[in-house]
Amino acid sequence: MTSAPSLRLHVPEPEFRPGTKPDFSGVTIPHAGSVRRPPVDTAPEEIRDLAYSIIRVLNRAGEAVGPWAGELSDEALLAGLRTMMKVRAYDARMQMAQRQGKTSFYMQCTGEEAIACAFQMALEPGDMNFPTYRQQGLLIASGYPLVDMMCQIYSNSRDPLKGRQLPVMYSSKAHGFFSISGNLGTQYPQAVGWAMASAIKGDTRIAAGWIGDGSTAESDFHSALVFASTYKAPVILNIVNNQWAISTFQGIARGGSGTFAARGHGFGIPALRVDGNDYPAVYAVAKWAIERARRNLGPTLIEYVTYRAAAHSTSDDPSAYRPKEESEAWPLGDPVERLKNHLIVKQLWSDERHAQAVAEVEAEVIAAQKEAESFGTLHTGPKASGRDMFVDVFKEMPPHLRRQRQEAGY
Amino acid sequence: MTSAPSLRLHVPEPEFRPGTKPDFSGVTIPHAGSVRRPPVDTAPEEIRDLAYSIIRVLNRAGEAVGPWAGELSDEALLAGLRTMMKVRAYDARMQMAQRQGKTSFYMQCTGEEAIACAFQMALEPGDMNFPTYRQQGLLIASGYPLVDMMCQIYSNSRDPLKGRQLPVMYSSKAHGFFSISGNLGTQYPQAVGWAMASAIKGDTRIAAGWIGDGSTAESDFHSALVFASTYKAPVILNIVNNQWAISTFQGIARGGSGTFAARGHGFGIPALRVDGNDYPAVYAVAKWAIERARRNLGPTLIEYVTYRAAAHSTSDDPSAYRPKEESEAWPLGDPVERLKNHLIVKQLWSDERHAQAVAEVEAEVIAAQKEAESFGTLHTGPKASGRDMFVDVFKEMPPHLRRQRQEAGY
Amino acid sequence: MPTMSMIEAIRDAHDVMMARDDNVVVFGEDVGYFGGVFRCTRGLQQKYGRNRCFDTPINESGIVGTAIGMAAYGLRPCVEIQFADYMYPAYDQLVSEAARLRHRSANDFSAPITVRMPTGGGIFGAQTHSQSPEALFTHVCGLKTVVPSNPYDAKGLLISAIETDDPVIFLEPKRLYNGPFDGHHERPVVPWSKHPLSEVPEGYYTVPLGVASVRRPGAALTVLAYGTMVYVAEAAAAETGIDAEIIDLRTLLPLDTDTIVASVEKTRRCVIVHEATRTSGFGAELSATVQELCFYHLEAPIVRVTGWDTPYPHAQEWAYFPGPQRVGEAFRRVMEA
Amino acid sequence: MPTMSMIEAIRDAHDVMMARDDNVVVFGEDVGYFGGVFRCTRGLQQKYGRNRCFDTPINESGIVGTAIGMAAYGLRPCVEIQFADYMYPAYDQLVSEAARLRHRSANDFSAPITVRMPTGGGIFGAQTHSQSPEALFTHVCGLKTVVPSNPYDAKGLLISAIETDDPVIFLEPKRLYNGPFDGHHERPVVPWSKHPLSEVPEGYYTVPLGVASVRRPGAALTVLAYGTMVYVAEAAAAETGIDAEIIDLRTLLPLDTDTIVASVEKTRRCVIVHEATRTSGFGAELSATVQELCFYHLEAPIVRVTGWDTPYPHAQEWAYFPGPQRVGEAFRRVMEA
Numbered sequence A, B: 001m002t003s004a005p006s007l008r009l010h011v012p013e014p015e016f017r018p019g020t021k022p023d024f025s026g027v028t029i030p031h032a033g034s035v036r037r038p039p040v041d042t043a044p045e046e047i048r049d050l051a052y053s054i055i056r057v058l059n060r061a062g063e064a065v066g067p068w069a070g071e072l073s074d075e076a077l078l079a080g081l082r083t084m085m086k087v088r089a090y091d092a093r094m095q096m097a098q099r100q101g102k103t104s105f106y107m108q109c110t111g112e113e114a115i116a117c118a119f120q121m122a123l124e125p126g127d128m129n130f131p132t133y134r135q136q137g138l139l140i141a142s143g144y145p146l147v148d149m150m151c152q153i154y155s156n157s158r159d160p161l162k163g164r165q166l167p168v169m170y171s172s173k174a175h176g177f178f179s180i181s182g183n184l185g186t187q188y189p190q191a192v193g194w195a196m197a198s199a200i201k202g203d204t205r206i207a208a209g210w211i212g213d214g215s216t217a218e219s220d221f222h223s224a225l226v227f228a229s230t231y232k233a234p235v236i237l238n239i240v241n242n243q244w245a246i247s248t249f250q251g252i253a254r255g256g257s258g259t260f261a262a263r264g265h266g267f268g269i270p271a272l273r274v275d276g277n278d279y280p281a282v283y284a285v286a287k288w289a290i291e292r293a294r295r296n297l298g299p300t301l302i303e304y305v306t307y308r309a310a311a312h313s314t315s316d317d318p319s320a321y322r323p324k325e326e327s328e329a330w331p332l333g334d335p336v337e338r339l340k341n342h343l344i345v346k347q348l349w350s351d352e353r354h355a356q357a358v359a360e361v362e363a364e365v366i367a368a369q370k371e372a373e374s375f376g377t378l379h380t381g382p383k384a385s386g387r388d389m390f391v392d393v394f395k396e397m398p399p400h401l402r403r404q405r406q407e408a409g410y
Numbered sequence C, D: 001m002p003t004m005s006m007i008e009a010i011r012d013a014h015d016v017m018m019a020r021d022d023n024v025v026v027f028g029e030d031v032g033y034f035g036g037v038f039r040c041t042r043g044l045q046q047k048y049g050r051n052r053c054f055d056t057p058i059n060e061s062g063i064v065g066t067a068i069g070m071a072a073y074g075l076r077p078c079v080e081i082q083f084a085d086y087m088y089p090a091y092d093q094l095v096s097e098a099a100r101l102r103h104r105s106a107n108d109f110s111a112p113i114t115v116r117m118p119t120g121g122g123i124f125g126a127q128t129h130s131q132s133p134e135a136l137f138t139h140v141c142g143l144k145t146v147v148p149s150n151p152y153d154a155k156g157l158l159i160s161a162i163e164t165d166d167p168v169i170f171l172e173p174k175r176l177y178n179g180p181f182d183g184h185h186e187r188p189v190v191p192w193s194k195h196p197l198s199e200v201p202e203g204y205y206t207v208p209l210g211v212a213s214v215r216r217p218g219a220a221l222t223v224l225a226y227g228t229m230v231y232v233a234e235a236a237a238a239e240t241g242i243d244a245e246i247i248d249l250r251t252l253l254p255l256d257t258d259t260i261v262a263s264v265e266k267t268r269r270c271v272i273v274h275e276a277t278r279t280s281g282f283g284a285e286l287s288a289t290v291q292e293l294c295f296y297h298l299e300a301p302i303v304r305v306t307g308w309d310t311p312y313p314h315a316q317e318w319a320y321f322p323g324p325q326r327v328g329e330a331f332r333r334v335m336e337a
C-alpha cells in the first residue's frame, strides 16, 4: 500500500474567530411551524428526522404557528415572560455582585432563559431535575426564593449550603432541584437512576437530566443513555447546545454527527431538536417528552439550540476566542424579546408594560439582594462557620473528624 | 397528575433460558447477497440502513453471492479456512491444557474464528490492532508463532510476557497486536489515539479497535467514538456481537437500539452490520472500511453478528444461564463449516481433504505444544522469575524498587 | 447454628435485607439471573423479582451513578463491581458524587449506597483480578471502607453497611470466599465449615462499622491486618512462636484507633500487613497514626509487610503475596530491634 | 536572565520541547486556540499548527486514552486535565493502562505521556477546583508524580517529564501560577518577578526527576513539603524563628529518600505538610518512610499538618488551608516534644 495517500488529522474549527465577521446567513433555519408533531407513542425509528430539524413555534412576525403551538394559556405565557425577566435581572445583579467583590464567582445563563423556565413549567411537583450550573431558571420558575439563592452565592450565614459550595451550585430537593456537581456529566446517570427508582417503586414521578453541548462528550453521557435505553427509564435527557464549551465550539464535541440530538439514535431513544430561544416551542416539546415518560414509554432526548450570549463565567473573557458580534448575529434571537413580541402581537403586552415589568422585576431582585446581604457576603458580615466544614461529611461525625475539628479550634 | 399510571421498570430478558427450547425460526436473516455495497466515500447519512441489516455473502447452498462477493482468490479462501482450523485446534488444545492444570485460565473463541482471521487478512503490515481477549485469530492469521502464544499461556521460561500476564493477554507489536488489557473497553480510545498519531505524522498506517457486545456499554466506547468522529481518525471500530457477555444477553447492553452498529449513527460514523460467521463477508466489509480509513475518509463502525459457542472462559459454565442447545440452534451456522462447504461447492475442497487438513493442523498444534511445554508450564518445569516482577514497572528501576527486589531476595 | 461460606453469608445478608426493607435493591454485572460470577447474589432475582435484583450493562460508572440517583430518591442500593480492579471507571461517581453528596448539599441529599467488590489476590488472577485498592477509598472523605475476614463478620458487616446512611465500600477478599487462607498455597485448602466463624446466625444481626476485633491476644507485638492477611498473620504467629496480638481491623474507615492504641501501648511493637502495593498503601496511614499516637511507647520501628510496588503478577503470584514467611520474618525483625 | 511566572515557564517548556521534538503533541480541553484556561499552552497552536496542539472534547478518559495510543505509536503526548479535580474520569486509563503498559507487555509497548493538571486550593475554587490528589497517584506503581513549586523547577521538571519514557503526572499548584504564596491571604500578592527562582534560562535545560531540593537549610527540624506548602513552611520558619530545614520534594515518586534521611538524621525532628486531606494522604507515606528509615534518630513524633478530612470548602477555605499559623504551631509542638 505504498500508493496510499498520507493521512491527515482533521481538527474542526469554528467558522468565526476574533477578527472575522460572523455571518450566519448561510445557515438554514426551518420555518416556525414546519416540523410535524407525532403522537407521543410513535416508534423512535419513525421520527429520526426530528433530530435533524428544529422545532419552532414563534415566527418572525411573532405569531405562534404550527402543530406545536397553542399549548400555553395567555396567563402562562405572561408568567413565563416574567420568570425569564426575573432570571435575567437576577443574573445581572449577581454578576455585578461578583464584580464588586461580594462573592468569588458567578455564571449567567443569558440568552438561554427560555429553556429552563419553560421546561420547569411543564413538570409536576415531585419531579426531579438533575441540573448543571446554568439552569438557575428551573429554580426561579419553581418559586425557590431569590434570597436563598443569593445567600448561596454569598456563602453567608444563611447560605442553605453552609458556605461549602462554589456559588451557583444550588441544591433544593423541595424544589425538585438536585445538588449541582462541579464534575461535568455525573448528574446524567444519576437522573436515570432516580427515574429507575421511581419506576421500581411504581411511582408516577419522573426525572430530567441536564447537560451542556460540550459535556455530552463526557463518558457519563454514555452511561446515562445506555441505562436509560435498556431499562426504558422515565427520564428526559436534556442537552443545552449553547454553541460553546468555555472557549471550545460545539463542533469539537459533536464531531461528524450533525446534531447532538442524533446521539439518541444510537440507542433507539426518540430525539427532538428544538429552538431553545422559543418559549412556547420549548414548553411544547418538554410536555411531549414528559408525557412519554409519564406514560411509561421511556426516555426522550431533547437538544435545545441556543447561544451562550455571555461569558462562560466571571473567570472567562470570550473576546479571546470568538467575535464580539457573534451573539448579535446569532440567528435565533433573544428568548425574552421573542416572547415579548409574541405577547405584543397577541395584544396581551406592550412596550410600556414591558418597561414597567422590567422595573418591577429589578426592584424585586434588588430587595432580595438587600435582604440577602444583611446575612453577609463572602468577605464581609456574618459567615458560614468553619465548624460547619466538619459536619455532613458523614451522617454522624466519626471520632477522627471530631479530633480534627477540635484541632482546628471549632 | 394523579391520573398518571404507575411506572414500571423494564428489565430485558433473553428469549431462552435453561429449560426452554431455543427456536430462532422467527428471526429474519437477510438473504446472502441482498445488501447493497455503496462506494466507500458515500456520506454516512446515506447508508444508515446498513446498520440494521446483515451483510452476507455465503448462501445456504454454499455459494458466494451479491455485491460483497468475489473479493478473495481461491488461494486466499483456502488459506483462510486453514487459519480458522488452526485457531480452533489451538483453542481446543489450550482449553484441555487448562483442564489438565498446565495453566490457570483460558478463553476460546469458538464460533467466532472468521471475524479475526478474515479481518487480519485485510490489513497491511504496520497496521495496529487493539484487541480484546477473544481475537487470538488476529495473531494466528498474522503468523505469530503458536509456540510463543503457548508460552504465554503457560507463563513459562519463554513466555514473551515473562509470566506477568493472565493467559491469553498476548502482546506483539511486530504482529500489529497491541497488549491486551483486562479492563474492558480501554483499548478503544487507545486505538483512536494510535490512528490519530498516524494521521498527525502523515503516515499511511491505520488502526483497528475491537470490543465485545457487552463492553460497548463501557464509557470508553463513547470516548472512542467521540474522538474518532471529531478528528476523523483512520480507525476501524469493530464490535463482536457474540450475543453474550458472560451470563448477560446482548439485550442488556444494547437496550432499545435494535443493533450495536446503530451506535455509530449518533456520531455520523458509517456503520455496517455483517454476518460474522461468513468469512468472505467479513473480509469484504473489512476491506471496505480499511479503504475508507486509508483514504482518510475517517472511521467506520462494524458489528459482527456471531455467537459465543463455548463458555465465556474456563471459569464459566454457560449451562447455568442459557439452554445447552442454543448454540446449535443459532441460525448463522459455524464459520469453519460454512467456508468449508463453500470451497467444496467451488470444487476446491472435499470432505477428505478437510479431514486430512484437520489432522495436519492438529499435528502442527501438538508439535508446538510439545515445544512450548519443554520451556515449562505454570506449575512445573522452568518458570518466569520472581526477579522479573520488578522489571519494566519503569524504564529504569528506581531505588525503592531495587530495595524491594533485594528484600524479596531476587 | 448453620455454617456458611463467606459467599453464602454475603448472599444471606442480601436476602435478610431485601426481605426487611423494600427499598433495598441489588444490581450489577451478571448479578441478576445468574447470581454473580462469585454467586453472592444467587437466587435473589428469582426470590425478589427483576425489579429488585437485575443485571446491568457493563458500565461501572453507570452502576454507581444510577445507584446514587436511586439513593437520592430514597432507595438503598447494594451494588456489585465484578472485581475491585474494575472500579476505576466508577471512581469519579464514588469520589466526586457518592462521597460528597451529603456535604455539598448540606444534608439535602445523601447517597446511602453499598458498593461491594471482590478484592485481593491468591487465585492466579494476575494484575486485573487481584488488586486491593482500599487506600484509594480511605483517602476519600465521605466514604466508609470495610473489609470482612470471615462469614460471621461478612454478614453482620454487610447488613450494617446497607443500613448505614453513608456510602460504604465493601471489599470482599475473594481468596476467603470458600475458606480461610493462611498463605500456604502449597497445602490443601481448608473449607469454612471447619472454622468457628462460619457459624452464622440466621436472620438479622449486625457487626458494627468502625470496631476492630482482636483475633489473637498476645503480648509480644501488635499486628494490624484485615481480610486475608489476618490468617497469614495467625500462621506467622504459630510458626514463629511469637506471641503476636492480631487485630482484624474490619473497618478501615472510620478506624478503631482505640483498640489499636491500647494494643500497641501494651506490646510496644507493631507490624502492619496488607496485600496492596506498599507506597501510599493503607499501611502508610496505619504506620503514621500509630507513630503519632504511640510514639513514646514504641520500642522498635513499625514494619510494613505488603505487596511489592509492582503489578500483581500471574506466575510469580506467591513471590508477590506477603505470605507467612515474610510476615514471620518481620515479626522476628521487630522483636530483635 | 528573563523572569517568568510559573505559567510562562510551563508554556516555555512546551515550546522548547515542541521545537526540539516533532513527536511532542499537546492537547486537552481549551488547550488549542485559546491556550488553556490558565493559559499554559497559549500560542502553541498558532506556532506549531493544529496538528500538534489542539482542543479536545470534554472527556478526560478520551484525552488520556488517545494519548496512550499515540504514545504506543511513538509520539510523546503532553496533555492537560483542566483541573486535577477532573482527573477521576481518566483514572482507569492512568492506573490500568498508562501505568501498567510497559510491565504487562514486557516492554513491547510503553506510554511515555505527561499528564499536567492544576492542583491545590487557595483560589476560592471550592471542592471541585481545589483538590490535591497526589496520593492517588503515588499508590499506583508505574506512574511518576511531580509537583513543582517555582518557575525554574517547573520548566526544568516539565522538560524532564516530557523526555521521560514513563508516564508522568505533573501537578501544578495553581495558587503558585502567578506568584509565590505563603498562606497569608490577607496580605497583597507578591509577583514572581520578585523571586529569584523566577529567573528561568532560555531554551533547553532540565531539573531531574527524583531529586529533592533543600530550600532552607536548618538545624532544628526537617520539613517535608512540596508545591505551595514550601512557602507556607518558609513563612512559618520566619514567624516562629525556628531553624527549620525545608525540603521541597519536587518529585513524590520516585522519592528522594537520601535527602530526607540525611536531614532527619541531622535534625531528629520532622514535620510533614500538605494540602490534601490527611487520611491516606502522601504525608502518611512520608511519615511511615521516615519512621522506618530514621526511627532511632527521632526525638519527637513526626507531625502531619494537612488539609482536614472534609471536602475543600468555599467560604471556609482559609480554615481548611494548612496556613503558616497551623504549620508554625506544629513546629513548636515538635520542638517542645
Ligand SMILES: Cc1ncc(C[n+]2csc(CCOP(=O)(O)OP(=O)(O)O)c2C)c(N)n1
Pocket (backbone or CB within 6 Å): A134, A182, A183, A184, A211, A212, A213, A214, A215, A216, A242, A244, A245, A246, A308, A312, D029, D058, D082, D086, D089
Ligand atoms: C469532568 C470535568 N471536566 C472539565 C471541567 C471544566 N469545565 C467546566 S465547564 C466546562 C465547559 C462545559 O461546556 P458545556 O457542557 O457546553 O456547558 P456550558 O458551559 O456551555 O453551559 C468545562 C470544560 C469540569 N467542570 N468537569
Ligand SMILES: Cc1ncc(C[n+]2csc(CCOP(=O)(O)OP(=O)(O)O)c2C)c(N)n1
Pocket (backbone or CB within 6 Å): B134, B182, B183, B184, B211, B212, B213, B214, B215, B216, B242, B244, B245, B246, B308, B312, C029, C058, C082, C086, C089
Ligand atoms: C472494566 C471491566 N468490567 C468488568 C469486567 C469483567 N468482565 C470480563 S469479560 C466480561 C464480559 C464481556 O462481554 P463482551 O464484551 O460481550 O465480550 P465477550 O466475552 O462476549 O467476547 C466482563 C463483564 C472487566 N474485565 N473489566
Ligand SMILES: [Mg+2]
Pocket (backbone or CB within 6 Å): A212, A213, A214, A240, A241, A242, A243, A244, A245, A246, A308
Ligand atoms: Mg455549551
Ligand SMILES: [Mg+2]
Pocket (backbone or CB within 6 Å): B212, B213, B214, B240, B241, B242, B243, B244, B245, B246, B308
Ligand atoms: Mg459478547
